[in-house]
Amino acid sequence: MSKGKFKNSKFVEKYSIFIVLLAMFILCAVMNENFLSVNNLTNVARQLSVGTIIAYGEMLLVIAGLIDLSVGSVLALSGVLSIACYQSTGSLVLALVLAVVIGVLCNLVNAVLVTHFDVPAFIATLAMQTMARGAALLYTKGQNLLQLKDFTIFGQGSVGPIPMPIIFMVVITIITWYIMNHTRYGRSLYAIGGNEGAAIASGINVKKNKYITYIINGVFAGIAGVLFMSRVNAGLPNGAVGYEMEGLTATIVGGTSFSGGVGTTMGTLAGAFIIGFLNNIMNLTGVDSYVQQIVKGAIIAFAVVLDIRSKNKKTRKVILVADDTKKEEAK
Amino acid sequence: MKKKVISVLLCAAMVATMAIGCSKSDSGSSDDKKDSGDKKDSYKVAYIARAQSDSFAAWLANELKAEFENYDDMTLEVFDGEANDEKENTMIENAISSGFDGIIIQANNGEAQLPYIQQVVDAGIPCITTNPRVECEGTGSIDADPYEQAKVNCDLAIDQIPENAKVVVLLGPAGNFHSTERRNAWEKEFFEKRPDVEILAEDIANWNKDEAMALMEDWVQAYGDIDAVVSMNDNMAAGAIEVVKDNDKFKDMLAYGVDGTAEACLLIKEGKMTSTGLQSAIDLAKMNAEAIHSVLTGEKKITDINDNVPAPLITSDNVDEYIQMYKDNGQIKE
Numbered sequence: 246m247s248k249g250k251f252k253n254s255k256f257v258e259k260y261s262i263f264i265v266l267l268a269m270f271i272l273c274a275v276m277n278e279n280f281l282s283v284n285n286l287t288n289v290a291r292q293l294s295v296g297t298i299i300a301y302g303e304m305l306l307v308i309a310g311l312i313d314l315s316v317g318s319v320l321a322l323s324g325v326l327s328i329a330c331y332q333s334t335g336s337l338v339l340a341l342v343l344a345v346v347i348g349v350l351c352n353l354v355n356a357v358l359v360t361h362f363d364v365p366a367f368i369a370t371l372a373m374q375t376m377a378r379g380a381a382l383l384y385t386k387g388q389n390l391l392q393l394k395d396f397t398i399f400g401q402g403s404v405g406p407i408p409m410p411i412i413f414m415v416v417i418t419i420i421t422w423y424i425m426n427h428t429r430y431g432r433s434l435y436a437i438g439g440n441e442g443a444a445i446a447s448g449i450n451v452k453k454n455k456y457i458t459y460i461i462n463g464v465f466a467g468i469a470g471v472l473f474m475s476r477v478n479a480g481l482p483n484g485a486v487g488y489e490m491e492g493l494t495a496t497i498v499g500g501t502s503f504s505g506g507v508g509t510t511m512g513t514l515a516g517a518f519i520i521g522f523l524n525n526i527m528n529l530t531g532v533d534s535y536v537q538q539i540v541k542g543a544i545i546a547f548a549v550v551l552d553i554r555s556k557n558k559k560t561r562k563v564i565l566v567a568d569d570t571k572k573e574e575a576k
Numbered sequence: 577m578k579k580k581v582i583s584v585l586l587c588a589a590m591v592a593t594m595a596i597g598c599s600k601s602d603s604g605s606s607d608d609k610k611d612s613g614d615k616k617d618s619y620k621v622a623y624i625a626r627a628q629s630d631s632f633a634a635w636l637a638n639e640l641k642a643e644f645e646n647y648d649d650m651t652l653e654v655f656d657g658e659a660n661d662e663k664e665n666t667m668i669e670n671a672i673s674s675g676f677d678g679i680i681i682q683a684n685n686g687e688a689q690l691p692y693i694q695q696v697v698d699a700g701i702p703c704i705t706t707n708p709r710v711e712c713e714g715t716g717s718i719d720a721d722p723y724e725q726a727k728v729n730c731d732l733a734i735d736q737i738p739e740n741a742k743v744v745v746l747l748g749p750a751g752n753f754h755s756t757e758r759r760n761a762w763e764k765e766f767f768e769k770r771p772d773v774e775i776l777a778e779d780i781a782n783w784n785k786d787e788a789m790a791l792m793e794d795w796v797q798a799y800g801d802i803d804a805v806v807s808m809n810d811n812m813a814a815g816a817i818e819v820v821k822d823n824d825k826f827k828d829m830l831a832y833g834v835d836g837t838a839e840a841c842l843l844i845k846e847g848k849m850t851s852t853g854l855q856s857a858i859d860l861a862k863m864n865a866e867a868i869h870s871v872l873t874g875e876k877k878i879t880d881i882n883d884n885v886p887a888p889l890i891t892s893d894n895v896d897e898y899i900q901m902y903k904d905n906g907q908i909k910e
Contacts, residue, residue: 284797288793292790292793332909387637388631388634388638389631389837389839391838392842473786477789477815477818481786482629485786524790525794528777529794530798531798534780535750
């Protein structure tokens, strides 16, 4: 293979997701005149915010070779407890803090199971999924919490013309991007996911980093819980079922490799927007809901095939490639 | 060393959390058991709930528990079918072998539970199917009629929805009996009689408020004007209303639901929702308890039990009495 061709394929591989996003954006704009309206684009961003925040948590975990299947339930638990806290104390700050604490506590349990008891992340978080959902239902006796009053500010308020959920999403995007690109922790995640044994051998504290990853995921889940409940103006103990899959879908469509070691923040954001635009344009043009499901499934399969094809030249030495990317970015 | 300490602490926290969780749920079920064990000539009744995670099913289970407290000679144990046919069927089999005197079943899927309901009948245990009714010889049934619940809304809407109105329709899960029946009622009792009304969009929001919100946000962009929201339940209607509640352009939008949830009552009170057909878990619980009691004490035969709870229409005219009902059971706070 010539060097030029290799470079070319690297370019496509690196930016393919953004090319898809751009193509999709143009296609949607052509298909429906309402798509480009400021209101509609704001709607899409607002609808995406919770899923995207969750997707960042999943991205960190998947890059490190982990996963979180509990995030939908943890989101619901932290959301309803946060509302209960607001209703009894009247403090929005306390409510937000409590949601984050609950998210972190649940994820600490995940982390303990995964790192200290070697329970596969898939199983450990599946257990937490059931426990957290059960706790949310137990606390609310299965009923929706109502009369949220000012709690709705997180999901429905806005600063100037920009809705609060979008502000949360942007801030968390920047934080995640910074973590992944400018911290030792971020870089070590690629190494752990690429080859855990090699990462340990090279002196990376794998256990500590796994803990940090779950804790960050917990913080995101807590915030997402507050945004979700606040947006729907109700504490839904059975809300956000299956949101882990929404987060994972955005992550995977955005180019994060399920086998670990590969993935970018901007890719995940692009993945979330691809799914969001897709949902939006199908609703705007009145596509039948059964057909919508088929199309969504097909797009996910297509995205992953693309991902595997563009990355199949990468062997198990992902860690080296990931490091190369870092060096290139540093330049 | 530090790590070990941390891990021990975390484990302790985890165990403590579990213990708190378990002890809470234990206290609930041990109460039930104590009651049933202590009294010798008391009847043990099992209630197999469709899914405790479904807010209506959970409400019904809560009301049944409360209703059974009023009986000295009858106790209730609740089992959760977790919206899963396999689990629900197992629960029914377990209830038969545990020697309950009566079994009330809220089927997840009538067809799937039918052979197991037949087993209850074959074992000679009085069996009531409720919400939904399952047709099976030898059983009794107490239900709400989903067609009727939607029809009471249609009767109001037929004069209320303006000429050439544009409406959107929100549906429950595909193939769900109650969603399908309610939609049938809207078709026969409203859309067929009002051919001038145009359905702009119709989609599944799975009974969920958040899914209905996302759909409504997109529909508002796509169609601009929406005169009415026709929803198969209140949660979804509330989601649609949430999207346009502060938008002056939609202040005259009509919205119809079914269930009569606490949230719907508050929205009707605020003038944001038009009407809903009540499916009262309180009434269902009361009638189920009365029915099974009368059968166990020999007053009635199980096959004589065949009733529907009424489906009263809730509008701004009578919403206060229902808000009071929810205040009494704690779902609405002052």
